[in-house]
Amino acid sequence: MTASTLLERFLFPHQAVSAQALRRAVAGRTVLITGASFGIGEQLARQIGSAGGRLLLVARTASRLEALAEEITAAGGTASVYPCDLNDLAAVAALAERLPAFQPDIVISNAGKSIRRPMMDSLDRFHDITRTNNINFLSPARLILAALPGMVERGGQIVSVSAANVLLPPAPYWAAYQASKTGFDQWLRSAAPELRARGVAVTSIYLPLVRTRMIAPTRFYDGVPAMQPDQAAMRIAASLITRRRAWAPWWLSPVHVLAPALRTPWDAWTDRQQRRALR
Incomplete structure (x- = not known):
């Protein structure tokens, strides 16, 4: 076992989730997952599908969503696909209009856009700011607002898959990304007392670095300890059982x-x- 593997086990200890407890939490409930075509969202969809949750899978890549839905259905689960680019606000608005009819009980805002770029390389790239805000803040907020009335009626849950660096001092090169993630985190945490008073649980998951395709372009991360997507999905699944307000790695507090x-x-x-x- 390498030193890197040992460090990852120390920083990100394994957590098992009771299959029975997860089934009690999601069976027969409708669960919307954004960013469901790859990585954490894909792993989470499999876990919830096998536990009896009715899945609404949202992501850009229709072929990946369809293949995942077929896999879940073949295993006895229920999944529907709704291809949508969260950077396309018109497409998100169209999905939001349909959302009340789908009656989601749980909304898991998992999709994200990461950009690491020096400020002086961003002078003609204002779209870096608009893109990260659309995907990380504006679109998830739009979908949550559309789903809220039904979630209040049914005692639903909102899960924000956030990042550990939201709670840490800002770092160079990450201005667009950290601003968008922090903005959504503050928006949801500000709304949380209102929503909890109406029976809607609000959970913020502050994940550390996760070994997904999103971080692949940043070569610096190749040698940095990271959580695996299935571990991250397990943490999110656990929050559906506990409905706790937040989860973060033990060392973040x-x-x-x-x-x-x-x-x-x-x-x-x-x-x-x-x-x-x-x-």
């Missing part, structure tokens, strides 16, 4: 508590690194 005290040295270090890069 102390780092988050220390973050205000570390801001000045962190800013000084990142400033030095950027000046060094310009030499």
Whole structure:
């Protein structure tokens, strides 16, 4: 076993989820998952499908969704596909209009767009900001608003698949991504007390780095410890059982508590690194 594997086991310990408990939580309930065609969403759809949840699968790639739905159906589950590009606000609006008729009980906002790009390389790329905000904030908010009335009636749940860095000091090159993820996190957390008072559970999942196709273009991550997609899906599935308000890696809480005290040295270090890069 390599040192990297041991470190990953330490940082991301395995958590088993009771199949019976998951079945009690989702059987007969309609579960919408965005970003369902690959990675975490794909793994999560299989878990919920096998537990008896009625799946509404949303993503851009229709062929992947159809293949996944066929697999789930062949195994005895129920899945419907709704291809939609969350960067296309008109397409999202059309899906939102149809959503009340589908009666989702649980909405899992899993789709995401990551961009790592220096600011000076972004001067003619304002679409980096609009794209990340459309996918990470505006479109999920639109779908949740459309689903909310029925979720209030049925005691539903909203699950936001967020990122650990939302709770950490911002880092260079990630301005568009971190702003969009933080924006949605703040929007949902601000609404959460209102929704909980009406019987809708709100859960924020602050995932660490996950070894998915989204991080593949960033070569820096090749040697960085990361959670596997099935592990991340298991954490999300567990939140459907507990309906807890938040989950984060065990090591994030102390780092988050220390973050205000570390801001000045962190800013000084990142400033030095950027000046060094310009030499």
